[in-house]
Amino acid sequence: METPKLRGGKIVRSENPVNLEMPFENLDGFLTPTPEFYVRTHFPIPRIEKTSWRLVVDGHVNAPFELTFEELAKLPSRTIPAILECAGNNRNLLIEKVKGVQWGLGAVGTAEWTGVPLSVVLDRAGVKPNSIEVILEGADKGPLEDPKAPPGDVRFARSVPLTKAREDVLLVYKMNGVDLPPEHGFPVRAIVPGWFAVASIKWLERITVTDRAFGGYYQTIDYAFWDRKGTNAELVPLQELQVKAEIARPTEGEVVSPNSSVRIRGAAWAGGGAEIAKVEISTDGGKTWNAAELGKSVPNAWRLWNYNWPTPSTPGRYSLIARATDSLGRTQPVNRNIDRGTYMINHLLTVTVEVKTGT
Amino acid sequence: METPKLRGGKIVRSENPVNLEMPFENLDGFLTPTPEFYVRTHFPIPRIEKTSWRLVVDGHVNAPFELTFEELAKLPSRTIPAILECAGNNRNLLIEKVKGVQWGLGAVGTAEWTGVPLSVVLDRAGVKPNSIEVILEGADKGPLEDPKAPPGDVRFARSVPLTKAREDVLLVYKMNGVDLPPEHGFPVRAIVPGWFAVASIKWLERITVTDRAFGGYYQTIDYAFWDRKGTNAELVPLQELQVKAEIARPTEGEVVSPNSSVRIRGAAWAGGGAEIAKVEISTDGGKTWNAAELGKSVPNAWRLWNYNWPTPSTPGRYSLIARATDSLGRTQPVNRNIDRGTYMINHLLTVTVEVKTGT
Numbered sequence: 127m128e129t130p131k132l133r134g135g136k137i138v139r140s141e142n143p144v145n146l147e148m149p150f151e152n153l154d155g156f157l158t159p160t161p162e163f164y165v166r167t168h169f170p171i172p173r174i175e176k177t178s179w180r181l182v183v184d185g186h187v188n189a190p191f192e193l194t195f196e197e198l199a200k201l202p203s204r205t206i207p208a209i210l211e212c213a214g215n216n217r218n219l220l221i222e223k224v225k226g227v228q229w230g231l232g233a234v235g236t237a238e239w240t241g242v243p244l245s246v247v248l249d250r251a252g253v254k255p256n257s258i259e260v261i262l263e264g265a266d267k268g269p270l271e272d273p274k275a276p277p278g279d280v281r282f283a284r285s286v287p288l289t290k291a292r293e294d295v296l297l298v299y300k301m302n303g304v305d306l307p308p309e310h311g312f313p314v315r316a317i318v319p320g321w322f323a324v325a326s327i328k329w330l331e332r333i334t335v336t337d338r339a340f341g342g343y344y345q346t347i348d349y350a351f352w353d354r355k356g357t358n359a360e361l362v363p364l365q366e367l368q369v370k371a372e373i374a375r376p377t378e379g380e381v382v383s384p385n386s387s388v389r390i391r392g393a394a395w396a397g398g399g400a401e402i403a404k405v406e407i408s409t410d411g412g413k414t415w416n417a418a419e420l421g422k423s424v425p426n427a428w429r430l431w432n433y434n435w436p437t438p439s440t441p442g443r444y445s446l447i448a449r450a451t452d453s454l455g456r457t458q459p460v461n462r463n464i465d466r467g468t469y470m471i472n473h474l475l476t477v478t479v480e481v482k483t484g485t
Numbered sequence: 486m487e488t489p490k491l492r493g494g495k496i497v498r499s500e501n502p503v504n505l506e507m508p509f510e511n512l513d514g515f516l517t518p519t520p521e522f523y524v525r526t527h528f529p530i531p532r533i534e535k536t537s538w539r540l541v542v543d544g545h546v547n548a549p550f551e552l553t554f555e556e557l558a559k560l561p562s563r564t565i566p567a568i569l570e571c572a573g574n575n576r577n578l579l580i581e582k583v584k585g586v587q588w589g590l591g592a593v594g595t596a597e598w599t600g601v602p603l604s605v606v607l608d609r610a611g612v613k614p615n616s617i618e619v620i621l622e623g624a625d626k627g628p629l630e631d632p633k634a635p636p637g638d639v640r641f642a643r644s645v646p647l648t649k650a651r652e653d654v655l656l657v658y659k660m661n662g663v664d665l666p667p668e669h670g671f672p673v674r675a676i677v678p679g680w681f682a683v684a685s686i687k688w689l690e691r692i693t694v695t696d697r698a699f700g701g702y703y704q705t706i707d708y709a710f711w712d713r714k715g716t717n718a719e720l721v722p723l724q725e726l727q728v729k730a731e732i733a734r735p736t737e738g739e740v741v742s743p744n745s746s747v748r749i750r751g752a753a754w755a756g757g758g759a760e761i762a763k764v765e766i767s768t769d770g771g772k773t774w775n776a777a778e779l780g781k782s783v784p785n786a787w788r789l790w791n792y793n794w795p796t797p798s799t800p801g802r803y804s805l806i807a808r809a810t811d812s813l814g815r816t817q818p819v820n821r822n823i824d825r826g827t828y829m830i831n832h833l834l835t836v837t838v839e840v841k842t843g844t
Contacts, residue, residue: 225632263716273584274633276711276718277823283717334715339698341712341719346705352635353700356693357622358642359635360700464636 134161139227143167144309150231153374153393156421156430157207158235160302165309166212166233168282172265172329176313181247181297185261185334188252195313198242199299205240206296206319207427209395213322213349213364216372216471224468231372234393236427239317241298244291247333253288256337260291262316265329274347284325284349284363285340286318294319294426297330319426320397321365322470324349352465359465366397368472369456371405371431371448381480384439388479390418391432396452402429404451409435411445411476412460418448437481446477493520498586502526503668509590512733512752515780515789516566517594519661524668525571525592527641528627531688535672540606540656544620544693547611554672557601558658564599565655565678566786568754572681572708572723575731575830583827590731593752595786598676600657603650606692612647615696619650621675624688633706643684643708643722644699645677653678653785656689678785679756680724681829683708711824718824725756727831728815730764730790730807740839743798747838749777750791755811761788763810768794770804770835771819777807796840805836 130137136146146165148158176195184190212233214226227233244260263283270280286295296317299306306312311328318325324344345363352359371394382388390409394402401423406415421430431448438444451457459473489496495505505524507517535554543549571592573585586592603619622642629639645654655676658665665671670687677684683703704722711718730753741747749768753761760782765774780789790807797803810816818832 261717274706280718281716332716340717341721342717343720346720347633357640357691358620358699358701359639361702361705362700 136162136164137230137232139229143169144171145227147229148232148235150372150374151377153391156236156427157302158237160237160307160310163235163237163310164212164233166227166323167266167309169266169268171308173308174265174313174329179313181314181330182332183247183251184332186254186257186337187335188254189250191251193247195299198297198314201242201246203240203242204296205238207236207238207424208317208319209234209236209367209426209428210323210326211367211395213324213469214471216475217468219475220462220471226468231374234372234428237302239296239298240300240303241296241314241317244295244297244316244333247297248292248335251335253335254337257288257335258338259285259287259336259340261285261332261334261336261340261342262325262327262330263332263334264327265331270343272347275343280343282327282344283340283342284327284344285336285342286321286325288335290318320367320399322367325365349469351467351469354465364469367395368470369396369400369402369450369452369458370394370472371450371458372475373446373448373477376446376477376479378477379480381482382437383484384437384441384481386437388435388437389432390435390446390448391430392448393428393430394448394450395428396450396456398454399425400452400454400456401425402450403453405431406449406451407433407435408447408449409444412447412474415449441481441483443478443480446479447474449474495521495523496589496591498588502528503530504586506588507591507594509731509733510736512750515595515786516661517596519596519666519669522594522596522669523571523592525682526625526668528625530667531624532667533624533672533688538672540673540689541691542606542610543691545613545616545696546694547613548609550610552606554658557656557673560601560605562599562601563655564597566595566597566783567676567678568593568595568726568785568787569682569685570726570754572683572828573830575834576827578834579821579830585827590733593731593787596661598655598657599659599662600655600673600676603654603656603675603692606656607651607694610694612694613696616647616694617697618644618646618695618699620644620691620693620695620699620701621684621686621689622691622693623686624690629702631706634702639702641686641703642699642701643686643703644695644701645684647694649677679726679758681708681726684724708828710826710828713824723828726754727829728755728759728761728809728811728817729753729831730809730817731834732805732807732836735805735836735838737836738839740841741796742843743796743800743840745796747794747796748791749794749805749807750789751807752787752789753807753809754787755809755815757813758784759811759813759815760784761809762812764790765808765810766792766794767806767808768803771806771833774808800840800842802837802839805838806833808833
């Protein structure tokens, strides 16, 4: 395997736009330090001044208005930990290669986010009856090469159903206690807890309430998947995180000693408000499973886990698999579902280690 | 220009699947004879026996049921003329070429259709409250090469809003007074009046009532366009015909005599229940316009028109343009709207003729 290029300790997956991955073996605690947090952009990073930034709230509301940063920061705020995972995380572990940024295990992280509940802003605008969605729109935009894309500049935008928007979406201005860095959406981004990170619009500029389903590029042609309903496959915007466990240590190809104890550890997460109920570990390629020990459970964040593996006396290659199950009983599929295209990868993945007497 | 290959008098635009165009200069009367009617298929033509055919009516209804052909034919029926136009009609007249079957002027025709109102069948099933759409599904299916398509076989299917479904959609078993030919959907097809033909599902097998928007391939990735709403372009299924006039005669490059009278004639049509209010003809490339004489106006069919052109004494090339305006005041744009991608071509088109003394 090629040694990946690193920048600031992160793996450079692309330069223009900039996409940086956390080496997942660096997982070391419940919160991911901001400098280690993966970076996902689609266009050049907008450089926005706090003093000139405005948030437009419009659409199907009684009183459209604009907010300055100062005004937003005075509104009641909350601080919550939340996981962000790119919908294409694990893409380079697919056996049949698909297009897109070739993320390994580390397009995921958990940070503490401080911001104003979107419901506060919606209440101030006065949402009209029959509204169903809220469009979140960023300042990032540009032309796309996809022949299926609209002509001209496309803005990054995503919608959430009004119920979700009112429930727990935050307009965030602090990450891990300090101002957002430019690459994470300075001065204000959305956090949509429990959803793939695509919905957590960075460089947020506009919030539009609508009485119809939004059909923007990033939830139709891109960031969507085929949902089988009866005899048809239907295009659906991807939303909720899928239940998943990832092994941080040991790493692929690592050599461990026989008759020793190796700590296998990682993180697991789920979507839709579910919590991780169980993580099981197999060290024989899926034949037998043992329960891992679980760390604290926090809504919409990952749950750390570990398992002490008594390594066998017989040298050879061993396949480690972690399998998560959530509180709704959902678990990871054995095989990849190709209807998901280039996204939502949560089937069981293997880490192969070698048991060998130390030299 | 290459001489197109003909079959049975129609232009062969593709063989597999079979796509045949009517040479539009053959326009000769309000109804298009079935052998001259354009043929549009996406997959091999399903060969269905009348006796084994069943129509499934299911989904968000109180009493799902199946109909035989015999049962369908006993239900109350209507006969209406209706125009069908392929959403990609005129594609080979675009200056910037786009993908798709390269139709000229003749992927359009008007026939008389006999069938059972969809509302009769819906009433029998008992549509549940909160239903919003009806999915029409054909027997035609196959794998697609588009990387954006769902894996495996895709069935041809389209939805119409429940209000439209109840208003005037027909389940048709006769075209111009006799059984549908195989290539036009035998034994039963839908006719969705005033919409692009893609919605008029052939080889109809299933009608599914739903309480949500259908997201099938043929109304999202394909047969959709970008609608600008605020700062975003949104993907929208194409539906209503766009107001348009086409010149059947004279044809491109035709030579006409000076100081004579040349009958310019063609057809015009509109969508959304509007009628053609006006067709204007320019013989000087759009500088001046004269009203054409209009034939009978029939809802959801084309309206024939003609104009006697007193040809000039000066020999040379003259640009003929026909421009339609509908009863809602909508008229044809001068320029192509590229948000429409490969579909919905209704900007003004020119037919260039040469005025030359006969030899």
